[in-house]
Amino acid sequence: MTAPLRIVQIAPHIAAGSGIAGVAYELERQFIAAGASVERFTFDEALGRAVDPTTRTRLAHAWDVVWFSTVGSRRAKRHLALRPDAVSICHNDAMAGDVYVNHGLLQTAMRARGNYAWRMVRNPVHLFTAARDRIRYRGHTHRAVVTLSDEESRRLIEIYDRVAAPITVIPNGVDLDRFRPPTDAERAQARAAMGLAADDRLAVFIGHEFDRKGLPLVLEAMRGIDRLRLVVVGGTPDAVAAGRRLAAQYDAAERVTFAGTVADPVPHLWAGDLFVLPSAYESSGLVFLEALASGLPIVATRAGVAPERIDDGVNGFLVDRTATDVERGIREVLALDHGTARVRARESVADLGWPGIAARYLDLARTLARDTASGPLRILHAVRSDGFSGVERFILQLALAQSAAGHTVSIAGGTPDRMREVLAGSGIRHRAARTTLEVARAIRDMRHDVDVVNTHMTAADLAATIALGATRRRPAVVSTRHFARQRGSIGPVPYDRMVRSVVDRELSISDAVARAAGVPSTVVHTGLPDADAIATAGESRRILMAQRLQPEKAAAVGLRVFAASGLAANGWELMIAGDGPERDRLGRQARELGIDGAVTFLGYRTDVPELMTTSDILLAPCPIEGLGLTVLEAMRDGLPVVAARGGGHVELLEGLDPRALFTPGDAAAGGRALRALADDPQGRAALALAARDRQRAAFTLDVQRERTDVVYRAAIAARRGTHGDGP
Numbered sequence: 001m002t003a004p005l006r007i008v009q010i011a012p013h014i015a016a017g018s019g020i021a022g023v024a025y026e027l028e029r030q031f032i033a034a035g036a037s038v039e040r041f042t043f044d045e046a047l048g049r050a051v052d053p054t055t056r057t058r059l060a061h062a063w064d065v066v067w068f069s070t071v072g073s074r075r076a077k078r079h080l081a082l083r084p085d086a087v088s089i090c091h092n093d094a095m096a097g098d099v100y101v102n103h104g105l106l107q108t109a110m111r112a113r114g115n116y117a118w119r120m121v122r123n124p125v126h127l128f129t130a131a132r133d134r135i136r137y138r139g140h141t142h143r144a145v146v147t148l149s150d151e152e153s154r155r156l157i158e159i160y161d162r163v164a165a166p167i168t169v170i171p172n173g174v175d176l177d178r179f180r181p182p183t184d185a186e187r188a189q190a191r192a193a194m195g196l197a198a199d200d201r202l203a204v205f206i207g208h209e210f211d212r213k214g215l216p217l218v219l220e221a222m223r224g225i226d227r228l229r230l231v232v233v234g235g236t237p238d239a240v241a242a243g244r245r246l247a248a249q250y251d252a253a254e255r256v257t258f259a260g261t262v263a264d265p266v267p268h269l270w271a272g273d274l275f276v277l278p279s280a281y282e283s284s285g286l287v288f289l290e291a292l293a294s295g296l297p298i299v300a301t302r303a304g305v306a307p308e309r310i311d312d313g314v315n316g317f318l319v320d321r322t323a324t325d326v327e328r329g330i331r332e333v334l335a336l337d338h339g340t341a342r343v344r345a346r347e348s349v350a351d352l353g354w355p356g357i358a359a360r361y362l363d364l365a366r367t368l369a370r371d372t373a374s375g376p377l378r379i380l381h382a383v384r385s386d387g388f389s390g391v392e393r394f395i396l397q398l399a400l401a402q403s404a405a406g407h408t409v410s411i412a413g414g415t416p417d418r419m420r421e422v423l424a425g426s427g428i429r430h431r432a433a434r435t436t437l438e439v440a441r442a443i444r445d446m447r448h449d450v451d452v453v454n455t456h457m458t459a460a461d462l463a464a465t466i467a468l469g470a471t472r473r474r475p476a477v478v479s480t481r482h483f484a485r486q487r488g489s490i491g492p493v494p495y496d497r498m499v500r501s502v503v504d505r506e507l508s509i510s511d512a513v514a515r516a517a518g519v520p521s522t523v524v525h526t527g528l529p530d531a532d533a534i535a536t537a538g539e540s541r542r543i544l545m546a547q548r549l550q551p552e553k554a555a556a557v558g559l560r561v562f563a564a565s566g567l568a569a570n571g572w573e574l575m576i577a578g579d580g581p582e583r584d585r586l587g588r589q590a591r592e593l594g595i596d597g598a599v600t601f602l603g604y605r606t607d608v609p610e611l612m613t614t615s616d617i618l619l620a621p622c623p624i625e626g627l628g629l630t631v632l633e634a635m636r637d638g639l640p641v642v643a644a645r646g647g648g649h650v651e652l653l654e655g656l657d658p659r660a661l662f663t664p665g666d667a668a669a670g671g672r673a674l675r676a677l678a679d680d681p682q683g684r685a686a687l688a689l690a691a692r693d694r695q696r697a698a699f700t701l702d703v704q705r706e707r708t709d710v711v712y713r714a715a716i717a718a719r720r721g722t723h724g725d726g727p
Contacts, residue, residue: 030358181295564671623664
């Protein structure tokens with residue numbers, strides 16, 4: 001079964017009503033009705049608490065614009081990084097998302113008001129917004145841009161000269177069930193509530209910014225029209241007070257009703273005979289559509305969708321922005337046959353119901369989703385290493401699975417002999433690279449032959465930055481984070497800052513790594529192929545510790561845990577598979593603890609899975625494993641584990657058996673857990689079974705490969721969509 005389309009809508013606020021919040025709300029309803037999985041990212045999600053926009057002052061609103069554009073954008077990207085399979089639609093402010101819906105152009109709005117330069121300079125938020133949107137449209141933030149009208153598309157290109165992302169025109173919709181012509185009884189009731197006489201003609205004006213929307217022109221125009229009444233819906237208390245003063249200046253105070261902000265404008269539309277809005281600028285003009293849907297003919301300037309929806313003499317009139325022409329338009333509308341004009345008004349927006357508009361967004365989202373979800377990939381794994389440990393094993397397992405799935409895979413780095421031994425006959429190309437510069441040269445040489453470079457560890461991230469940082473036409477770069485820590489820095493300069501211009505997506509192998517990474521990343525848990533052999537616990541009296549012998553791996557703690565357990569006196573052995581700089585010191589420690597006769601240092605081994613089949617317990621004392629590949633292998637192979645409660649061990653073992661985890665560094669606690677399991681063969685078997693079931697359910701190689709593919713394709717699509725070319 002095909003998974004439902006997943007959509008994240010980004011907007012400062014999403015709520016029923018008008019404006020951008022209302023548009024996002026209506027789309028959300030229709031997306032859900034169409035079977036999509038829909039989430040929100042608003043101020044509420046960005047801050048982790050509810051925010052009421054109606055309580056915000058004008059100054060606070062200005063700050064909100066800046067905050068949501070900067071801090072909100074970073075948090076939105078982190079939110080999206082956890083949902084790489086989602087198509088994201090941004091409606092305002094945030095510099096994030098696959099699709100940006102242009103709900104208005106600041107420069108056009110300011111020019112329409114006059115004194116453009118002064119209006120821009122006097123308001124720092126206007127300057128900020130203009131700079132932000134220049135980056136948005138000419139840069140590489142979004143994969144697609146939606147405008148609400150053909151005219152708005154033309155203006156967008158006129159202002160920014162070029163727009164990097166492709167433009168699609170999708171008009172706003174209208175709720176055709178809510179906004180409809182009234183019955184005779186509904187209209188009579190609405191007019192009675194407003195105190196209208198039978199021969200009164202009512203013009204309806206809806207808008208908040210009275211000057212830009214043209215209210216002064218309407219007040220001047222209505223002076224010469226007998227029996228014309230006006231209802232003004234919208235406006236702040238201060239704006240309403242100023243509007244009343246202006247109406248008095250035009251001797252129209254007794255004929256004008258200021259309704260203020262209302263929850264439902266429908267009764268006013270039902271009472272009206274026409275809708276009038278000689279606006280200086282509208283990106284769309286949702287109120288035009290609502291009025292037409294309600295059966296009202298319109299008098300409007302050539303703003304927003306008005307030129308595309310108004311047919312002069314049929315459902316209204318387009319006018320110049322002068323009081324004289326507004327008066328002419330009103331008179332001509334009033335001269336139309338009332339019943340016919342209402343029918344034609346409704347018919348002119350019959351194609352703009354929200355289900356149809358949402359379907360056009362869904363078509364765009366599916367196109368973007370398809371761009372990221374099909375076809376074999378050309379993948380390069382890069383690691384700066386000449387050794388062979390957990391990261392190299394991780395790369396080999398994933399690369400082999402990707403190759404088996406039909407992708408073309410190459411690897412740069414890792415010890416050549418071991419890599420080539422494992423890769424023999426797989427079709428995977430290996431290139432030796434022991435230093436950061438050698439890895440950089442490999443990436444540079446292969447950049448035109450791959451779709452995505454998957455870097456592993458910071459040195460490989462830096463190598464990709466060296467190789468690709470100045471290259472426009474390059475493959476996507478996905479960095480896999482293996483360790484539960486941040487990248488560090490060179491002097492005062494963090495590595496994150498150095499590599500962020502090149503790294504398109506970040507992957508973390510566990511939740512623990514993602515929390516510690518300090519940058520947005522997608523968690524894709526390490527997975528394993530099915531086991532060839534299953535451990536047979538309870539026969540050998542052997543405890544296995546398999547890891548590099550380096551200080552951070554805490555092998556010394558493992559020795560103390562074994563000593564504290566007292567198992568050496570009962571004939572149990574501790575087998576240590578691994579090598580490293582701690583080897584001699586650990587030998588001395590074993591002698592000091594009096595357990596050297598029961599401890600065997602096996603050195604570096606390539607047959608750890610076979611060792612697991614002849615062991616009874618795996619001891620994993622390292623508290624900072626990103627996930628713990630050896631622990632995961634033990635879970636798959638049916639070998640019970642006692643591990644330090646830290647890093648990825650918690651995700652692997654929490655809730656299986658309280659004896660499986662001990663406090664990091666607490667040798668006494670670890671010893672008690674180890675002893676308790678050693679003395680309980682049935683408990684060991686139960687833990688092994690539960691651990692194996694968890695691995696098979698949540699940590700398989702197929703799932704890892706599929707989820708990694710999703711992240712790769714999202715990174716590739718982002719580069720192709722924003723740069724206009726492929727790798």
